[in-house]
Amino acid sequence: MFFNKSIEEVLKELDVSPEIGLSQKEIELRKEKFGLNQLESKKPKTLLAMFFAQLNDILIYILIIAAVISALLGETSDAIIIAIVIIINASVGIIQESKAEKALDALKKLSTPKAVVKRDGQVTEIPSKEVVPGDIVIIDAGRYVPCDLRLIETANLKIEESTLTGESVPVDKDAMLALTGDDIPLGDQKNMLFMSTLATYGRGVGIAVSTGMNTQIGKIAKMLDENVDSETPLQKKLAQLGKYLGIGALVICALMFTVGVLQKRDLFEMLLTSISLAVAAIPEGLAAIVTIVLAMGVQKMIKEKAIVRKLPAVETLGSVNIICSDKTGTLTQNKMTVTKFYTGNTLQDIGTLDINNNEHKLLLENLILCNDATYSENSKTGDPTEIALLVAGVNYKIFKDDLEKEHKRIDEIPFESDRKLMTTVNKYDNQYYVMTKGAIDNLLKLCTKVYIKGNIVEITPSIKKEILAESNNMSDDALRVLGAAYKIIPTNHVEIDSLESDLVLIGMVGMIDPPRLEVKDSISLCKNSGIKTVMITGDHQNTAFAIAKELNITTDPLAVMSGNELDKLTDEELNGKIDNISVFARVSPEHKVKIIKALKSKGNIVSMTGDGVNDAPSLKMANIGVAMGITGTDVAKGAADMVLIDDNFSTIVSAIREGRNIFTNIKKTVVFLISCNLGEIVALFLAILLGWASPLRPIHILWINLITDTLPALALGVDPGDPDVMKYKPRNPNDSLFKGSSISLLLNGMLIGLLTLAAFVIGAKYYNGDTSIFPLFPKDIKADALEHAQTMAFVVLSVSQLVHSLNMRNDKKSIFQIGLFSNKYLIAAIVFGIVLQDSIISIPFLANAFSVHDLTLADWGIVTGLSLMPLLINEIVKIFKRNSLKI
Structure with missing residues (x-):
């Protein structure tokens, strides 16, 4: 710290004369010791490293194992289909990641290209990266500061520091000002200049006291380089779901092996059956579908004037319950x-x-x-x-x-x-x-x-x-x-x-610097939606409180805390008070990060908005960082998850609305896929438990999971949003992904599985001309009869899942109330899925590859009736739900 030292002490410590400056010999020695006056950048990831990073997921691990086993057992088509979905999923992730993480590069660009210094008694202009501690640096109006300086001479010097400290007006600097104490905020260090701030008036001379990564900007760069937990609630839940599904798949495989041994079945056949069940337990397309739904959400967000840099940010917006906002340029217009x-x-x-x-x-x-x-x-x-x-x-x-x-x-x-x-x-x-x-x-x-x-x-x-x-x-x-x-x-x-x-x-x-006209209404809407707005600014306490009061953030002076007060609190003490504070004033970049950490420690999902260099670390630390597109610095944009095209705080509210709807649609997609896969497990598990032949082949399950299910799942991902979504409180990030849907998921999964088995039994007995009710399934079924039965089971499983997607649009309202054709993409997906399914069984070379054959008109009547049952039964259940809730 140099702000609390006298000019003479600083000159002595850095061993330099203000009249002569450093000698060439001393400059070379200091270059070796301190290095160049520039910011370090993180080594970029290679394409291969990004690819392997995308594979680091339990769902992907299970798919890779399934693909390898399938290939070893000669099920080449299964292995190829699994490999294709893995590659597609990784490719989408790589494309997104290749656009991200440019914050440190932007920080480097902030370093000014030239600096005026006094060396060997001569005033000369040099590249700013060659400035070393001890250099005598001359600053005049319009020039950027090349490094951190302790002023030794000033003449009406004013410095624009808003991007670093949040100060809304230029700061008067005074070289002769004597400061005491160690806890003086950056904005009050009037005898110091900081790297990349701008001189707007007057002139000054200073001693370079910190260069490169040791400057205040450098400290921000180090904070940006820190690894933080950037997983969103949905990512965590999907990872948890992947673990449960993986464990479930292993348990099912073990059970099937046990059943096979007890039933004295062929072990090779049981291994194939176990793989079928494992494949049925894992929705292969889930990771890719969620990524694609989020990507489509990104396109919708652009229409809302918000550019999403990182896909998971779309989903995170839906669970935000605290918006931390910088004052200058975000809540205010950034113009006096x-x-x-x-x-x-x-x-x-x-x-x-x-x-x-x-x-x-x-x-x-x-x-x-x-x-x-x-x-x-x-x-x-x-x-x-x-x-x-x-x-x-x-x-x-x-x-x-x-x-x-x-x-x-x-x-x-x-x-x-x-x-x-x-x-x-x-x-x-x-x-x-x-x-x-x-x-x-x-x-x-x-x-x-x-x-x-x-x-x-x-x-x-x-x-x-x-x-x-x-x-x-x-x-x-x-x-x-x-x-x-x-x-x-x-x-x-x-x-x-x-x-x-x-x-x-x-x-x-x-x-x-007045508030933006539309911000007050946006903050009020946030409050009604259960979202708290917290102002975090480097500006003075009375200025911050006045703006906060005008915007209805708070009217309580006790809800304001200064940076000095913050310094005196331990992390535990801050955690205890954080819920009652709505305004933090005169804070540094380190303070902002500390505040975000405290809010996150209480289980909050925190959004941070800002535009300056000083906001970058907290933008990165928050669950979702939101930078201003017009007034925002490149550093802030590089560290943020989302950039507002119009710098409008109100756009955040629109983005949150969109984020909530997107999460709801993703939940519909996940519940739909899991309920469908549960149906596959029920069908296979019960058939094997009863000693029947397998009603489905592994390739049937893969086809349904990757093709037939995928289309309606994607269509559910773009389902029209709920107009009342902002009337609800933010969802609890600790809530299960299946909250409110578990019973429906289980019952629909069992229903689809039983309908598939019904088609399998009817197909086997009908083919043999057997019209008896018992026994349910022939003991000695021939290959052609088995193929016919599997074909009917394959079609019913596929089409019933397509029809079931209509139930997922709303858990209470009838599909006819919300409009059968209000989601045209879903109708198109269902029709296209049925056409694809018919092509599989009617085109000879495809039928051979899938071991199926075409059905008769009577067969189609049976499978159509069975496939429509999920829609019929759910519509009846919804009638009782609406009556009980009086909707």
Whole structure:
């Protein structure tokens, strides 16, 4: 830390003379010791590494084992189909990952290309990467800071630090400022400059105290490089589901082997049967389908003006219950705006200013003429505070260029940070107006009179007290207050020293970085949806609270915590208080990460929004990081999961709505696939337990799981969203994926399995001309009869699952209530699936590959009746559900 050391101590510690700078020999030694002044980047993953990373999933492991065993046993077609789905799933993941993780590269680009330094007594310009600790660095307006500096000399220096600290206005810097203590926030270290911040005014000289990864930006880079738990609730649940399914598959295989031994079956046949059951237990297409549904969700999100960089972020949005938001540029417009003005003992909104009122007009002219900034629709330069004053004039058709042509500037006293004043002399016909603006406390000391309602009167103690009270009121509302004063002199030949004396106070203006107009409604909608908004900003406490109060984030001053207070708390103490805090002010990047960790430790699903470099680590730490697309830095975008195209906080609400609907659709897809696979297990398990031949071949199950099931599953993934989805509270991330669907899943799985067995029995007995009820299944069934029975079972299993997809659209409303054709993709998927199924059994070479044959008209009547049973039974059940809930 160098901010709490004197200039002499820093010069001595870094062994450098401010007049001469470092020698060439010393520079080379320090380059060896400290390295280049640039940020390290993470070694990019190879294509092979990304491919293997995509295979690191228990579902994929089981599929690979199944494929290998199938290949060894000669079931080549099964092995090929499994291999194809594994490759497709990995390829989709690689395409997504290849676009991600550019945060550190963006940080490197922030390093400025050139720096002005003093070396061997000569001022020279060098690439900024060659700056070493101890270099004497010169900073002037418009130049980026090349590294962290301890200032040794300043002249009205102002630095734009919003991307690092969140400070909404440029910070005055003072080399001679003495700071004590170790816990001073970055924004208050007024004698320091930080890498990649921008000088907007004045000049300064500093000693390079930290370079490269040791700078504040470098610390952020290190935090971005830390590995964090980035798994979403759905990913965790699918991983857990994969483990359960894997264990279930192994248990089923063991049971079947035991049954085979007891029934004295052929062990090779039992091994094939066990593989069939294992395949039936695992929905092979699940991983790929969820990835594809999320990818389709990404396309929908783009229409909502949100670009999703990482697929799982779509699902995470649906479970968010806390939105942590930066203030500057996210909740606010990131531009200083004049909102209030005070003249004639009256404080008013700027919208009520009357340009025909001489007092009002003179106030505006003062603030525009006594101003060094420039502003037009296409460009703006200068201090944001001064730009705000010019914009106020533009709103009343008063333009600086036109006004300065009419009232030429004759003389001036530039702004100085110690005086906090600026003065110009402008010609008004045959007179000269001295225009002075600045901090109201300093300005009042120079004023002897005040302009009140067309009259110039002496400033009395009561008038002065009233003016200061109004100024304090504006300050309490987090407004930045500037006063304006003038006097008329007959000639431009005047001593500079006497310009700022005997002034007439015109009035004051209050300005602030105002909230976005639509944000208040969005925060209210979030609150009604069970989502809490927390403001985390580097700005001052009173400013943060004023904005929070206006946006209805909180009205309780005790719900605000500063960075200094945060430093004094242990992680456990913060965890105990975190639920009651809605605003964190004057915080550093490290604080933001600490806050996110505390919120996540309480089981919250946290979204963090921001735009600056200082937001990047917390964007990465959050369950979902949301960066601003327009004002956001490349660093923030690189660290985020999602980028808002329009920088609109309200877009987050739209994204959450979409995320909730997408999760619901994914849940429909998963429950549909598991219930269908359960049907396959029931059919196979019961048949083998009863000593029957297998009703299905492994290739039948793979075909249904990968082709027939996949189409309706994908169609369910794009089911129209629930219009009332934002009326519900966020789902508990600890809830089971099958909450509210378990009984339906089990019953429908059993129903599909029993219907498949019914088709198998009917097919076997009907083929042999057997019309008896008992025994259920012939003991000695011939190959052609078995093939016929398996064909009917294959068709019923496939088509009944296609029909069952209609039940999944809503667990209470009838398919006819929500509209049979309201999801045209699903209808198309069902029709296409039936056509594919018919092609399998009617096209000879396909029928041979699948060991099936075409069915008669009577067969089709039987399988059609059995396949429609899931829809009929579910519609009856839904009638009772609606009656009990009075829907």
